[in-house]
Structure formats: C-alpha cells, structure tokens
Amino acid sequence: MNRRYRFILRMCVVLALMASAFAVKVGEPAPGFTAVDSTGKQQRLSDYKGKFVVLEWHNQGCPYTKKHYESGNMQRLQKEWTAKGVVWLTVISSAPGTQGFVTPSQENDYLKTMNAAPTAVLMDPGGSLGHLYSAKTTPHMFIIDPNGTLIYNGAIDDHPTSDQSDIASSKNYVSAALEQALGGKPVAEAATHPYGCSVKYKD
Amino acid sequence: MTRLCFAIAVLLLLTSAAAIAQQGSTQHAKVELISRQVAVSPGKHLLLGVHFVLEKGWHIYWTNPGDSGQPPSFKWQLPSGFTAGEIRWPRPERLQPSKELVDYGYDDEVLLPVTIHVPLAISDRSAEFAADAKWLICREVCLPEHASLHLTLPVSSSTDLNQQHSQLFAKTDKLIPQLLPRAWNASAASRKDDFVLRIRAGKPIVKAEFFPLDPGQIDNPAPQKLQPTSNGAKITLKKSDLLLKPITVLRGVLVIPEGPAYQIEAPVRQPIQ
Numbered sequence: 001m002n003r004r005y006r007f008i009l010r011m012c013v014v015l016a017l018m019a020s021a022f023a024v025k026v027g028e029p030a031p032g033f034t035a036v037d038s039t040g041k042q043q044r045l046s047d048y049k050g051k052f053v054v055l056e057w058h059n060q061g062c063p064y065t066k067k068h069y070e071s072g073n074m075q076r077l078q079k080e081w082t083a084k085g086v087v088w089l090t091v092i093s094s095a096p097g098t099q100g101f102v103t104p105s106q107e108n109d110y111l112k113t114m115n116a117a118p119t120a121v122l123m124d125p126g127g128s129l130g131h132l133y134s135a136k137t138t139p140h141m142f143i144i145d146p147n148g149t150l151i152y153n154g155a156i157d158d159h160p161t162s163d164q165s166d167i168a169s170s171k172n173y174v175s176a177a178l179e180q181a182l183g184g185k186p187v188a189e190a191a192t193h194p195y196g197c198s199v200k201y202k203d
Numbered sequence: 204m205t206r207l208c209f210a211i212a213v214l215l216l217l218t219s220a221a222a223i224a225q226q227g228s229t230q231h232a233k234v235e236l237i238s239r240q241v242a243v244s245p246g247k248h249l250l251l252g253v254h255f256v257l258e259k260g261w262h263i264y265w266t267n268p269g270d271s272g273q274p275p276s277f278k279w280q281l282p283s284g285f286t287a288g289e290i291r292w293p294r295p296e297r298l299q300p301s302k303e304l305v306d307y308g309y310d311d312e313v314l315l316p317v318t319i320h321v322p323l324a325i326s327d328r329s330a331e332f333a334a335d336a337k338w339l340i341c342r343e344v345c346l347p348e349h350a351s352l353h354l355t356l357p358v359s360s361s362t363d364l365n366q367q368h369s370q371l372f373a374k375t376d377k378l379i380p381q382l383l384p385r386a387w388n389a390s391a392a393s394r395k396d397d398f399v400l401r402i403r404a405g406k407p408i409v410k411a412e413f414f415p416l417d418p419g420q421i422d423n424p425a426p427q428k429l430q431p432t433s434n435g436a437k438i439t440l441k442k443s444d445l446l447l448k449p450i451t452v453l454r455g456v457l458v459i460p461e462g463p464a465y466q467i468e469a470p471v472r473q474p475i476q
Contacts, residue, residue, distance in 0.1 A: 025444050063339075063347050099344045134444065136270040136304050154445060160273060162339070162347045191445040193418040197345045198271035201301040 024134050026190040030142070030150040031132045035091075037120040038104040038111075043089070050146045052086045052181065054174065056118070057093065057130065057199060059100025059138035060110055063162035064196035068139065069114055071164040074156075078117040081178055090118040093130030098200035100138065101125060127201040137196030141174050145181060152177040154192030161195075229348040231258040231340050236332065236352035239316075239372045242359040243330045246323040252316040252372065253277060253336055253352065255309070261342045262310040265295035267416055269306035269423050272345070275315065275338035282330050284322035291316045293378035294456055294464035295414055305423035307414055314375040331355045380456045380464040387435075389469040391453045398453055400438045400469055408436035408459065413467070416454040419445040449473055 024031065030053075034044045045053065056074070059065050068074040078088050092107065094100030102110065107121050124130055133142060143152035156174055159166035177187045232255050239250040253275070255263060264272040279287040292315065295307040319332070334352045339345050364372075383389060388403040398421070402408060409431050415421040425441035440453075453471050458464045 026447060061344065063345060131303060134303060162273070191419070191447050193445060195273065196271060197341070198300040198304050198306070200343070201303060203301070 024142075024150065024153060026150050026153050026187075028150060029148050030144040032148075033129055033132055035122040035124060035129055037122055038107040039120070040104065041120070043120055043122060045144070045148070048087045048144075049148060052081075052146060052178065053144040054081065054086055054088045054178075055133065055142040055144070056088065056090045057135045057138050057140040058090045058121075059092070059094055059197060059200065060102065061099040062138045062197035065100075065138045067162050067164050067167070068156065069116070071167055072115075073167050074139075075114060075116050077172070077174060080175075082117060082119060084178075084182065086178060086182075088118040090116070090121040091124055091129055091135070092121065093124040093127045093135060094200040095127060095202035096125055099197075100200055125202070127199075130199050130201060135199050137194045138199060139196050140194040140199070143174065143177050143181070143187075151181055151187050152190055153194075155194045158192070160193075229340075229350055230346060231261045231342075232256065232263070232338075232348065234336060234350045234352065236334055236354040237314075237368050237371075238354060238356055238365055239368060240356075240361075241363045241365050242357045242361045243321055243325065244360055244362055245321060245325050245358070247321055247362065249319040249321050249356075250316055250372065251319055251332060251354065252314045252368075252375070253334065254312075254314045254371065255338075256312050257310060257340065259311075261340050262296075262298055262306075262308045263313070263338050263340050264306065264308040265414070266290070266292050267307055267414070267418050268339075269298070269308075269418075270304035271300070272306050272308065272341060273339040273347075275336060277317070277337075278335040280333040280335075281319065282325070282327070282332075284324070285330070285332075286320045288318040288320065291318070291379050293375055294380055294458050297412070297414075299424070303424065307423075314371055316372070316375060316379070325358050327358060329355050329357050378464070380458075380466045383465050383467065387465075389457075389467045391469040391471045393449060393471050393473050395474070397442055398440045398471065400440060400453060400467070402435040402438070402457065402467075404435040406435070407431040407433060410460050411436060411438065412458045412460070413438055413440060414456045414458065415440075416456070417450075419443050420450060420453065421455075 032045045037043050082088050139156045141156050145151045157170035157172045159170040173189055173192055180187050235254050237252050237254050243249055264274045266274050268274055298306040298308055332354045336352055337349045340348050386405055390401050392399045420443055422441040422443045428439040430437045450471055453469045455467045456464050457467050
C-alpha cells in the first residue's frame, strides 16, 4: 500500500470517528466513551455491549432533579430497570465551583442518603462526556440499545415542571421506551424536548 | 364633627375604590399585576399585565424557553363572566449559558400583557382580579418562584388610561411581534440537516434573528446564516437532533435589530424525493 493511500485512509478513519462523535441522533450509533465513576473505576460504553444502557444527566441542586429525587421517582426507576438487566449510568457534568459539582465521596454519600441505585455514577467535571452527548439539562435522558444504537434522547417525562405533584399524572418517557424496547417493539416517542436546569459546563 | 368624620370616611372609601394592587416580592424579582386602564368598562377589553423587575444578572424565560428553563405561567381567578386570554409575549433575548445551550428569555425588566374579556353586564361597582404566578428565575442556578397577585379596579364607563403605567404598556406594545405585513411572505424549505427560511419583503433584509416558537425543531446554539436577497433574505437554520418527523409549518418570531419583530408562520416545503 503506498504512503499517500495509507495517509488518506487514516484521515478517513479519523473523520469517521469525529463524525460519529458529533451525531446524537436516535437511530444512529451512540457515541462511545470512557469515564471514571464515583468509586474510581473506569467505565466504557463498550463494556455494556449486549445490554440496554440509560444515561441520566444529574445535578443534585437543580429543582428539576430534586423533583425526581425527593419524591423517590428516579430511585424507583433505577431499581425497577436495573433489576431487569438495564445498566443505569448517572452522569455529573457540573464544573468545579458550579451547582451539582461533587467529589466522588460526596456523591457516594448522596447515593446512600437518597437510596439511589444507579449501576454507576460517571464523574465528568471537565464536561467532555456532556459535550459528546450534547447534554443540555438536568435531567436529560438517553437510552442505548444492546447494539449500541441510540433509541431515546430527551425528557424524563411529559410534565416540564419542578413540581413533585406532577409526577403522578406524568407519562414517563424512559419507562415507556424501555418497556417497548425490551418487548422487541420500536420506541414510539424516541425524541422529546428535555427539560430542567442547564448543565453547568466548564466555560 | 360628624361632617368631618363623614368627609374622612368618604375620602377613605374613594381611595380604596381606586386601583388596589398587590405585589409579590420574591428573592430575585419584584412582580406586580397592573392595568393599562384605570377602570373596567363593561363590554370593553381590559389590558392587564404582569410586570417583572428582575435583580441584575437574573433572567426569566420566553414561551419557548429554548434548551433549558421554564416559562412563567399564570392561573387566573376572575369575576364571573370574565375570561383571560393568552400572554402576549414581547420578543425575547437570546441567552447563552454555555456553548452547548441557547435559551430565550428576558433580563432586567419585562411586562407580560394579558387581555381580559369583560362581559357586558357587571353587577358590582368594582372587579377583583387575582393571578397565581409561577416562574423559573435563573442566574448560574435556577429557582422556582411564585407570587399571588391581586388587583381591584372600579367599574365605570371611563376608558382613561392609567398614567402611571402608560409608558410601560406603550414600550411593551412595540416589543410584541406584529403580524407579517400583507405584502411580505414567509416560506421554508426542508433540507436534510436544515431549514431555509425565505422572507420576501420587497427590499433586502441585511440582519435578522429567528426565534422558534416550537421547541425541538431548530438547533438553538447553531449560528443562523442569513443571506440577504434583492427582495428579502434567506436564513439557514440547523435542524435539532430531536426532530425525527417532517414538520409542515415553521413558527417563530423574526426580530430585525433596532426594528420591529414579526410573527412567522412559514409553510415548509419538503425536499422532492
């Protein structure tokens, strides 16, 4: 293989990787990542190939996150779906000094206090995982299927408020999508407008 | 002595019959319910408004808040036979919390007018208006706030404007998007990754900004590319990652800097397959 051809091939691969990194569209491959969780363990999306993965963007001080945690709603979802073999990854992209930023030990304390049950919490203070997924709000939910395809991107439910009293009458998009997908059906509402506080990115 | 007491009593009654407004003051905003007119006139529309004065650095949101946030909402308690219309939203500002997000809202001060439909027959001498206002106010953090607003107005045939608020209502009127002039035309073409919004105005438009009314259609942070044409402009708007199905109308507000804002309802032409 001549040099020029090899160079072009290499550039094509780089461009392909870049292109896939910026696509967060339902129906397309979900961007791969490596991140460190709150126990210090390295987590890769590829580790979970063959399983459904939920990504939950989180900021414990945000009124919309509090709506789902103080009511126990998020913890209920985490328990229900991890019991069915779904991998639940909470992601914290708050930059140091911003609302929602926590040290790993603070996060582990929070998980105990709140009785939360994600598979792991990914610490993303630099925001690179957030930017990779174009995560906009807390909460912002993504679901990836066992083949690595993004099958849901959007809001947790259909009542974009910070009122706990709205949860009972809300349609939970995440549960609906997982029920359909685990049942081998296409996700009816695969992309919705996420609501919440803006993710507190660095810069 | 009795005449003096009587006079004082009448004076007190008169002042209390005039507009009685109650404000809500929350952590970062002063909010009040005000009226454009001094009195409620049977059968004539009444223009009320919820006036927000925000603490420096804090902002509230437009009807489409953009990538994050939540717009203010009002729950009205009105006298029998009265009905409240929708909020007449002044044109928003573009707010950018980070490179990932763009929101639409207001900082500093905003008046959100609401038309109240007044029945022809009113039995009372005064009308009491109440609104349960809820809103999200943000700076680097967001706080849900609320206030119970009240306003009592006398009922009379007077159509006098309230001098205290006339300037504010007039200024706000200019900020509310107007209907597209009859001679103008707005249409859009849908391409794979973007919409091209075409405005025909009879003259070139060199600068304008489009604010989408419906969330999840346009990618809010993406720069809008405006190309002036001999009779208007073409504006390229990147589609949102969340847009999975074709849309038939692109609705929003077109703001001309230092100029008017227009309501846009552009029929969307799909690409020829």
